[in-house]
Amino acid sequence: MVKKSFSDMACSLAQxxxxxxxxxxxxxxxxxxxxxxxxxxxQLRDSLGISRNILTERLRTLTDAGVIEKVPLQEGGRRxxxxxxxxxxxxxxVIVSIIQWxxxxxxxxxxxxxxxxxxxxxxxxxxxxxxxxxxxxxxxGDLFMTLRTPRGEMKIREWPLDxxxxxxxxxxxxxxxxxxxxxx
Amino acid sequence: MVKKSFSDMACSLAQxxxxxxxxxxxxxxxxxxxxxxxxxxxQLRDSLGISRNILTERLRTLTDAGVIEKVPLQEGGRRxxxxxxxxxxxxxxVIVSIIQWxxxxxxxxxxxxxxxxxxxxxxxxxxxxxxxxxxxxxxxGDLFMTLRTPRGEMKIREWPLDxxxxxxxxxxxxxxxxxxxxxx
DNA sequence: GGCAATAAGTTCTAAAAAGCAACTAATCCC
DNA sequence: GGGATTAGTTGCTTTTTAGAACTTATTGCC
Numbered sequence: 237m238v239k240k241s242f243s244d245m246a247c248s249l250a251q252x253x254x255x256x257x258x259x260x261x262x263x264x265x266x267x268x269x270x271x272x273x274x275x276x277x278x279q280l281r282d283s284l285g286i287s288r289n290i291l292t293e294r295l296r297t298l299t300d301a302g303v304i305e306k307v308p309l310q311e312g313g314r315r316x317x318x319x320x321x322x323x324x325x326x327x328x329x330v331i332v333s334i335i336q337w338x339x340x341x342x343x344x345x346x347x348x349x350x351x352x353x354x355x356x357x358x359x360x361x362x363x364x365x366x367x368x369x370x371x372x373x374x375x376x377g378d379l380f381m382t383l384r385t386p387r388g389e390m391k392i393r394e395w396p397l398d399x400x401x402x403x404x405x406x407x408x409x410x411x412x413x414x415x416x417x418x419x420x
Numbered sequence: 421m422v423k424k425s426f427s428d429m430a431c432s433l434a435q436x437x438x439x440x441x442x443x444x445x446x447x448x449x450x451x452x453x454x455x456x457x458x459x460x461x462x463q464l465r466d467s468l469g470i471s472r473n474i475l476t477e478r479l480r481t482l483t484d485a486g487v488i489e490k491v492p493l494q495e496g497g498r499r500x501x502x503x504x505x506x507x508x509x510x511x512x513x514v515i516v517s518i519i520q521w522x523x524x525x526x527x528x529x530x531x532x533x534x535x536x537x538x539x540x541x542x543x544x545x546x547x548x549x550x551x552x553x554x555x556x557x558x559x560x561g562d563l564f565m566t567l568r569t570p571r572g573e574m575k576i577r578e579w580p581l582d583x584x585x586x587x588x589x590x591x592x593x594x595x596x597x598x599x600x601x602x603x604x
Numbered sequence: 605g606g607c608a609a610t611a612a613g614t615t616c617t618a619a620a621a622a623g624c625a626a627c628t629a630a631t632c633c634c
Numbered sequence: 635g636g637g638a639t640t641a642g643t644t645g646c647t648t649t650t651t652a653g654a655a656c657t658t659a660t661t662g663c664c
Contacts (some may be wrong), residue, residue, distance in 0.1 A: 238622095238623080238648080238649075239443075239621095239622060239623075239648085239649055239650070240469070240622080240623075242447065245447075246533065247447075247450070247533070247534060248518075248519040248522040248523050248526070248533055248534070249446065249447065249450050249515065249518055249519050249522070250447055250450075251522055251526070252518050252519075252521065252522040253446060253447065256518075257441075257443070257446055258443070258650095259423075259441070259442070259443070259650085259651075260651090262433065262437060262441060263426065263431075263433065263434055263437065266431070266433050266434075269560065269565075270565060270576075273560070276611080276612085277611065277612050277613075278610080278611060278612070281612095285424070286652095287651070287652050287653060287654090288612080288613065288614085288653090288654095289613085289614075289615085289651085289652085289653090290650090290651060290652075291612095291613090292612085292613060292614080293650095302525070315611075315612090315659095315660070315661085316611095316612085320560075323525045325559070325560040325561075326521060326524065326525070327521060328550055328558075328559070328560050328563075329513075329517040329520075329521070329548045329549055329550050330514070330517045330518050330521055331433065332550045333513040333514045333517050333548065334432075334433055334436050334440075334514050335432040335433050335436075336513075337436065337510060337511060337513070337514055338432040338433070338435055338436040339432050340510065341486070341507045341510070342432070342435070349430065349431070349432055349567070349568050350431060350432070350565055350566070350567060350568070351565070351566045351567070351568045351573065352550075352563045352564070352565055352566070353563065353564055353565075353566060354552040354553065354558060354562065354563065355561075355562050355563055355564050356552075356562065357552070357553070359552065359553040360553065361550055361551065361552060361553070361558060361563065362550075362551040362552065362553055362555060363551075364513045364517065364548060364549070364550055364551070365513055365548070366512055366513050366516045366536075366545055366546075366548055367545065367546035367547075367548070368538040368540075368541070368543065368545060368546065369538065369541070369543040369544065369545070369546055371546060371555065374512075374538065374545060375509070375512070376453065376457070376504075376509040376512050377509075377539075378538065378539050378540065379512075379536045379537065379538065379539055379545065380536070380537055380539050381453075381454060381534055381535070381536055381537075382534070382535045382536070382537060383533070383534060383535070384533050384534070384535045389535065392454075422619075422620075422651095422652080423619085423620055423621070423650090423651060423652075424651080424652075442621095443621085443622075443650095444622090460640080460641090461640070461641050461642075462639085462640060462641075465641095470623095471622070471623050471624065471625095472624095472625095472641080472642065472643085473622085473623085473624090473642085473643075473644085474621085474622060474623075475641095475642090476641080476642060476643080477621095499630095499631070499632085499640070499641090500640095500641085605664105606663100606664090607662105607663090607664090608661105608662090608663085608664105609660100609661080609662080609663095610659100610660080610661075610662090611658100611659085611660075611661090612657100612658090612659090612660100613656105613657080613658085613659105614655105614656080614657070614658100615654105615655085615656070615657090616653100616654085616655080616656090617652100617653090617654090617655105618651100618652085618653090619650100619651080619652080619653105620649100620650080620651070620652090621648100621649080621650070621651085622647100622648080622649070622650080623646100623647085623648075623649090624645105624646090624647085624648100625644105625645090625646090626643105626644085626645085626646105627642105627643080627644075627645095628641100628642085628643075628644095629640100629641095629642085629643100630639100630640085630641090630642100631638100631639080631640075631641100632637105632638080632639070632640090633636100633637090633638080633639095634635100634636090634637095634638105
């Protein structure tokens with residue numbers, strides 16, 4: 237009766253949930269963004285109203301995952317701050333897409349919502365979307381999903397999906413058109 | 421000692437966490453995407469390995485929030501399926517941005533990861549990013565944050581941020597350059 | 605330098621949520 | 635009609651969260 241970990245699922249989303257999917261994690265990350273990328277323990281506590289023990293645990297998880305790092309405040313000192321790493325700052329599209337999703341569908345826009353603007357030109361940022369290879373926004377219906385395996389890429393033809401039922405015949409005959417420069 | 425709800429925080433992210441931020445919620449939504457937008461109770465259970473009572477509760481939360489809806493499988497029948505609503509399908513950028521974030525930073529790419537391609541042209545989708553008003557991708561450092569209030573929009577000048585300390589002097593003198601067509 | 609205040613936790617206890625298995629009621633298939 | 639399937643519900647145990655008190659080291663201040 238252990239709380240289930242998602243880390244054994246062959247799915248990037250499941251993997252990431254063990255890091256950023258726990259209660260408070262996302263809000264802690266948001267607070268780092270609001271705080272210019274750097275926050276101290278009591279700052280986070282005051283700002284979020286989170287319990288100390290939970291905050292301790294979350295900061296450890298995020299640190300272990302390389303989302304934040306602990307840095308000494310002054311040279312050689314023993315007082316620390318936590319700050320976003322490059323990996324942590326790279327969560328920007330995740331945070332912004334969630335905020336924008338909520339605001340697109342929220343019935344009564346309350347008070348004091350956060351907004352973001354382009355530093356160079358002062359204009360509001362645009363909506364985060366899933367782009368095709370030309371950068372044009374795609375909707376869910378415009379996509380199909382595939383499964384990348386060491387043997388190649390397979391089109392998922394049938395629903396419900398059973399990964400184990402996929403055969404060699406499902407292998408896609410695709411040109412090397414990968415946009416994502418990844419050694420797969 | 422009630423579990424804290426984020427719904428009283430004046431932050432869109434906090435609000436949304438009550439809906440999609442709980443353990444399993446995101447993976448359930450992902451499974452709907454994988455399942456072509458529609459899934460049945462036992463399908464979700466088998467696919468995810470989630471407990472029945474937890475699944476029941478999450479489906480209710482997601483239904484109440486309008487992310488999914490319960491529909492009869494045949495006309496007048498009493499057997500149902502759950503399917504994504506427009507609001508649910510609009511979570512696509514959230515799901516994809518999390519998956520892409522994980523894959524950008526994951527050290528050892530495992531087996532069987534999911535991928536998405538443009539249905540029209542077969543090409544891989546691009547990376548989800550936060551765009552400026554011209555559609556050019558922005559990084560965290562290219563942004564500044566503001567607070568939208570009923571009285572106007574305020575620039576957040578100081579870190580750490582204390583919402584309550586913001587004065588009328590902080591009001592931005594901005595032209596009506598909002599990209600997001602929202603009646604605020 | 606001494607002392608109160610602060611910072612960053614740790615430890616304790618209680619409540620809530622998650623996990624598991626067994627049970628149930630309705631429906632479908634033959 | 636009867637067995638299997640579906641979509642839960644109920645009961646119990648473990649884990650997580652919440653809140654508060656306690657701890658240790660540092661820091662500002664006189």
